[in-house]
Amino acid sequence: MNVESFNLDHRFVDAPYIRVADVKKLPHGDILTKYDVRFCQPNVDHLDMATIHSIEHTFAELSRNHSDAVIDFSPMGCQTGFYLLMAGEHSDDEIHSLVAQTLADLIDADEVPAANEVQCGWGANHSLDGAKQAARAMLDQRHSWAQVMKA
Template sequence: MIDTEILGWRAALVGELDHRRLKAPSVKLRSAQGAADGEAIYCVDLRVRHPNADHYLTSTELHSVEHFLLEGFMRLLPAHFVSVGIMGCQTGFYLAFRNEGRAGRLCDTLEQILAAIEHAREVPYANIEQCGNYRNHSLADAQRVAREILARRADWLDAA
């Protein structure tokens, strides 16, 4: 059993929550699964927009920010980053990590990635060789979403 509070997560906010209670932007531990060999997988929700509030991320915003998250976590946490996925409800992202579940470290790394978007000159991997829909990107959209998330940095762990 993984003690998620030692990792900096509020136990009452770990797992699936009533979406009417969720705040955005926020960073919330969805699950922590340990294995017999000592390995652990941590699934984190990066909620950008409030669920069911009729203010969703566009496909271009989701796609472009996803590319930045992918590049950033692979670069900054290469031994731990597993995957980034888009929430089908268009309100955020699922992040998966191996053997790194500390809330502080994950939030600090996310902050670095989002801050770097402001100075980026292009969306990473937004080319025909690396992306299956390379025309569906916008640096300006990614920068606007990054600013939106960063503006609430102090409240990220207050997910509900």
């Protein structure tokens, strides 16, 4: 299939993990790398929408404090994780560090950035507590982020 994640057998992954989902070389030589930042085991668990929304806002804002290469951070429709789009190619250690630093910042956050009706299309639908809980759970499993498939 044309969509990379549709070719991934979700029954055999072992979340949480971070993996390269796609690398594109653009016509003028620029490289984009898309990372699958999976918080929950597919078809077993998922994040609720208010938690996802708050992680999306907070991670998108705070990750840019650690890297100028961040292009986008978007939720997966299946509610099990996010796609992190980066300019260029990066080592696993660099991406894991970026994600860990940003999740630590999220845990320390006092508010969700832009969680209001002026800056957001559904400003009332946020859960900073849920986002912090999910960030802690993800960070607690950092040692397993490189292991994508079940052993």
